[in-house]
Amino acid sequence: MQKPPITRSEPDETGHWGKFGGRYVPETLVAPLEELTKEFTRARNDPHFWRDLNQLLRDYCGRPTPLFHAERLTAQAGGAQIYLKREDLLHTGAHKINNAMGQALLARRMGKHRIIAETGAGQHGVATATVCALFGLRCIIYMGAEDARRQALNVFRMRLLGAEVVTVNAGTRTLKDAINEALRDWVTNVHDTYYLLGSALGPHPYPLMVREFQTVIGREAREQILSTTGKLPRALIACVGGGSNSIGLFHPFIADEQVRLIGVEAGGHGDSLGEHAARFHSGAISGGGRVGVLQGTMSYVLQDANGQVATTHSISAGLDYSAIGPEHAFLHDGGRAEYIWATDDEALEGFRLCAKLEGIIPALETSHAILSAIRVASELPQDDAIIVNLSGRGDKDVQLIAELQT
């Protein structure tokens, strides 16, 4: 029997998309998560909240972002027209500020003045430090020591913005460990602290809430492509770490069955466990991620035979994470979205192509989607279109690229 196609993707009241999602947390965090869910639900139904948020997104962040017709990338592909959703043009240089702004407004409504956040590439940390400066909130950012090393510029930016950056030396010293440390802070300081999680993962309501603040990407893109080309695109392509930029682009198109949703994971530099961050990479030697529980949510998790969470590798700090947001797991298993991977080398190639052909230096995370986009476009007729989420700009990565070239 064939399963009916997925035309909507909403969690139940307890934050489950099928078996994925939910709330797997120490007991102390249940009360603040319930409080947050209540306040988010209230805000979500409050036109004043959206009016304030939309005004800030417009006047402070620079929304709407353009949908740019990338003609030279299109020519390179020789197929469908490639459009870039320019989230890199937002204030602070990535889509992360959409969510940071939404949650900061929420924290303010809740009367919380101490904000904590984790960061991988540093983009979410910078976005959080920025909104905290704007609203006069105290800001503490947890960042893995390895990530702080490869994204030193962003560490400096966060400090300039008044944030305290705490480097984490535990475990793999990357995003996963930064989240662990942020959760430990939250569990200790629940009474006055707001945890501003940066991706569509973690315990309910974060996967839903972060998605809601990021769907502005897809809503704008849908209107823009319809008014430009008069029809829906054939495919959407975005990189997937935790999965917030991709779910933000995908979600408003879920009911449009003819639109392919393609997430690109980090293929790293090998197929063995520890060499990549491709949770859905079933061709990997390990067989890829398995259903498990990490950091509050049930999803696909890269892990060893004993249920210990595996280390990951990616050239991009923002995709270097062992699990994936639960809604992606749901869309994957339901066959609504496809997930492929790009290696470090392919990402570097995408980075160079985008810079040389379009004059846009993309983030290394975003760069994972470029070659895949060219490949997908090349298989489609010229009167069709595809949209790539240009989720962030690459200034932060220039130093790393320079080091690689010497």
Next chain:
Amino acid sequence: MSRIGETFAELKRSGRGGFIPFITAGHPDLATTELLLIELAAAGADIIELGVPFSDPVADGEVIQRASERALRSGVTLRDALTCVAYAKQHIDVPIVLFSYFNPLLKFGEDRLAKHAKQAGVDAVLVTDLIPEEAESWTETLIQHDLDSIFLVAPTTSDERLARIAQRARGFIYAVSRAGVTGARNEMTRDAEALVQRVRSVSDLPVAVGFGISTAEQVREVWRFADAAVVGSAIVSQIEKMTGSSDLVGRVGEFARSLLALAPVR
């Protein structure tokens, strides 16, 4: 009545407070863990919690994080933890609570784990990141295998949820003394006592208090209002300090006895 139930009934009859030490399996190595289980029983443990090391222990402070990391570096698994229990249970009959994060159990297989745990002599399982709302099938599995399910309650837990947790809990209820991760604190707060009183109003199950208890004075203080005191990080910290010493097991036993020094009669 379960072994844990009998243990608390006996404590109550003799008017004593219970002592529940925690150690991490495989810290510093599996052979030492087996000896420590036996030594802690001899030192007066009424129940012992055995921690399963996990790569991402979000509820734990630095001491237990380091213990887990060390155990994992030498490849310690859930199966090894069960083997330790099976060995120790040949020599002691103190109830053992397996203390774990959910993912290693999930990977092992819930039903398979319950079966193997029971065979090894485990009496109860506590899963740090599994709240009752997500634990429906899990608690059923434990009941089928005649294992108690221990749940945590925290000062932030609402009365409504306390009642719900009490319904699912078997054996005893573990009250977290204060918001935070595991690890020694200088003073106890009033939070713990208030929480235990709230638990008493919805449940007849015994209540153990843990997180941050590291001295004989604190153990005595907990006995004043709760049925048992759990000491984790302070003991794990002793193990860490003594690692490499031939006297490790004896010294940790001595430390455990010192925690009971203020007990009326034992």
